[in-house]
Amino acid sequence: MGRLFGTDGVRGLANHDITAELALDLSVAAAHVLREGGEFTGHRPFAVVGTDGRASGEFLAAAVMAGLASAGVDVFDAGMLPTPAIAFLTADLGADLGVMLSASHNPMPDNGIKFFARGGHKLDDAVEDAIEARLREPWERPTGAGVGRISRLTDGAARYVKHLLQALPNRLEGMHVVVDAAHGAASLVSPWAFREAGAYVTVIGAEPTGHNINEGYGSTHLARLQRAVVENGAQLGIAHDGDADRCLAVNARGEIVDGDQIMSILALALRERGALAGDTVVATVMSNLGMLQAMAREGITVRQTGVGDRYVLEDMKGGGYSFGGEQSGHVIFLDHGTTGDGVLTGLMLAARVAQTGKSLADLAAVMRRLPQVLVNVGGVDKDAVDADPVVQAAIVEAADRLGTSGRVLLRKSGTEPLVRVMVEAADQAEADAVAQGLADVVRERLSLASPVG
Numbered sequence: 001m002g003r004l005f006g007t008d009g010v011r012g013l014a015n016h017d018i019t020a021e022l023a024l025d026l027s028v029a030a031a032h033v034l035r036e037g038g039e040f041t042g043h044r045p046f047a048v049v050g051t052d053g054r055a056s057g058e059f060l061a062a063a064v065m066a067g068l069a070s071a072g073v074d075v076f077d078a079g080m081l082p083t084p085a086i087a088f089l090t091a092d093l094g095a096d097l098g099v100m101l102s103a104s105h106n107p108m109p110d111n112g113i114k115f116f117a118r119g120g121h122k123l124d125d126a127v128e129d130a131i132e133a134r135l136r137e138p139w140e141r142p143t144g145a146g147v148g149r150i151s152r153l154t155d156g157a158a159r160y161v162k163h164l165l166q167a168l169p170n171r172l173e174g175m176h177v178v179v180d181a182a183h184g185a186a187s188l189v190s191p192w193a194f195r196e197a198g199a200y201v202t203v204i205g206a207e208p209t210g211h212n213i214n215e216g217y218g219s220t221h222l223a224r225l226q227r228a229v230v231e232n233g234a235q236l237g238i239a240h241d242g243d244a245d246r247c248l249a250v251n252a253r254g255e256i257v258d259g260d261q262i263m264s265i266l267a268l269a270l271r272e273r274g275a276l277a278g279d280t281v282v283a284t285v286m287s288n289l290g291m292l293q294a295m296a297r298e299g300i301t302v303r304q305t306g307v308g309d310r311y312v313l314e315d316m317k318g319g320g321y322s323f324g325g326e327q328s329g330h331v332i333f334l335d336h337g338t339t340g341d342g343v344l345t346g347l348m349l350a351a352r353v354a355q356t357g358k359s360l361a362d363l364a365a366v367m368r369r370l371p372q373v374l375v376n377v378g379g380v381d382k383d384a385v386d387a388d389p390v391v392q393a394a395i396v397e398a399a400d401r402l403g404t405s406g407r408v409l410l411r412k413s414g415t416e417p418l419v420r421v422m423v424e425a426a427d428q429a430e431a432d433a434v435a436q437g438l439a440d441v442v443r444e445r446l447s448l449a450s451p452v453g
Contacts, residue, residue, distance in 0.1 A: 003129070007310055008114060008309070008310065010026065010113045011104075011111070011112030012110065013110055014056035018110075020063040025136050027064045027065075027066075027099065028068075028139070029131045029132070029135050029137075030097065030099075031073050033130045044074060045074070046074035046075065046093075046096060046097075046148075047073050047075050047095055047096060047097040048098045048153065049086075049101070050089075050098075052082075052102035052244075053183070053184055053242075054242075055210035057101040065150050069150055070147060070148070071148070074148045075150045075151070079152070079156070080185055080187075080208070081156055081157060081160065081185055082186050082240075082245065083102055083185070083244065083340075085244075088159075088160055090116045097116065098115070098120060099113065100243065102114065102243035104243050105182075105220050107214060108213050108214065119338065121338050122310055163336075164344055164347060165193065165197060167333070167335075167344060167348075169355065170351050170355045173354070175236075176200045176202070176235055177235065178202045178234045179194060179204070179238050180206075181240055182205050182214050182217045182239070183206065183242075184214065184218065185244045186240045189244075190342075197347060202232050204217065204228050205217030205224070218240060218241050219246055219247070219329055220241065226250050226254040230252075233252075236350060238342075240342040241342065244343055245340040246328055246330045247345040247349070249360065252361065253361060257360060258327055259328055259330070260291040260367065261366075262325075262349055263281055263323075264295065264364075264367045265349065265364060266331070266349065267281045267300055270323055275323075278321055280302070280303060284312060285409055285411070287327050288369050289407045290370045294366050295367075303319070303321070303324075307411070308326075312326065312332060316332065322335050325345075326340075331345040333345075371431040373422070373435040375422075375435045377418065377442045377446075378418045379447060380419055381417065382419050384446050388445050395408055398423070406424050406426060406431070408421075408423055408434070410422075419446070421438045422435070423435035
């Protein structure tokens with residue numbers, strides 16, 4: 001059996017992989033591990049629990065709250081709020097634990113469970129492993145006044161919006177913004193925050209039914225936002241995913257502005273204000289070479305980590321850096337939060353447009369996005385990729401062919417017999433050709449169907 005926790009909590013098909021029983025047991029185990037780790041010492045512990053609006057989040061949140069209360073933890077039910085809002089509230093209220101029920105950008109049938117420790121920080125791998133190890137162990141249950149109480153947190157959204165507005169460097173008067181909330185967790189708070197910041201807001205994808213999250217709207221389905229921005233004559237559009245921990249954008253011409261471009265724009269804004277610690281951005285190995293080149297021209301260092309916002313966050317904390325993120329739109333402002341925050345990112349981007357008087361298209365032109373091709377090669381011995389001499393020779397040959405105008409990266413999947421071949425080049429045809437050539441070599445050399453002797 002593999003590790004239960006992935007790179008971002010526990011996730012799977014709701015009521016199949018992610019059941020009420022699992023949610024309850026994980027919550028009990030988390031309470032025990034954190035209590036014994038000293039998190040709850042000297043006081044009656046309490047937790048904050050939120051959901052992204054999926055129908056399955058209703059019974060899963062109930063199970064989580066039941067498990068925590070049965071373990072002697074008081075619970076504030078925050079209802080439907082973004083993941084970064086739950087992280088913020090965990091810190092703001094001084095809670096011992098935060099729990100978010102969400103599968104982020106995944107389809108509606110999925111769901112997940114994400115824990116935050118005191119201060120709103122994601123749990124370390126060692127703590128997650130300890131929780132998994134304690135699942136369903138015998139334990140002495142509190143009784144009487146020892147059991148936890150569950151109450152509704154009525155001002156969670158207002159607290160979060162206030163926090164967002166306090167982080168903004170300038171207001172958004174005169175701006176017209178389209179917000180796409182993916183029928184998810186940001187449906188209330190994102191339009192609210194933009195309006196409070198002074199913008200005129202057109203809203204789409206903000207009618208959650210419990211069954212329509214991420215369905216045709218949001219950061220994985222940008223066509224409707226592109227049309228809405230152009231049709232309404234807006235200056236920009238902001239798209240969230242289901243739990244609003246990410247943000248992608250659309251400029252006034254309806255063109256997509258991805259996470260690398262957003263980070264490039266905001267890195268310059270932060271440095272201008274003296275808020276870019278070490279003049280450094282932390283990104284992942286998947287960030288486009290165009291971003292690396294642009295930041296180098298501007299005298300900004302880019303540190304690269306493995307794929308996953310938790311690895312970006314670890315590097316930021318370890319090096320004392322304040323800003324980082326992923327191409328997918330997870331952007332972390334460590335001075336204002338402990339996790340990717342799509343609403344804050346959108347507000348910061350709009351604030352930069354308002355402050356400079358430039359269009360989003362002009363600001364995004366700081367970087368030229370190089371053609372990037374990703375080919376997934378399945379059914380292969382992924383662990384042999386680093387040792388196979390033919391594959392390694394092909395990588396060297398491809399890198400030499402591209403020179404400084406391109407890049408080659410081979411990544412092993414963490415869960416499947418699959419190698420991801422990523423190639424960037426100065427033009428699309430060359431990127432396609434190099435990527436396909438490398439994929440063919442990997443397939444021929446490492447195929448599990450006909451292993452090379």
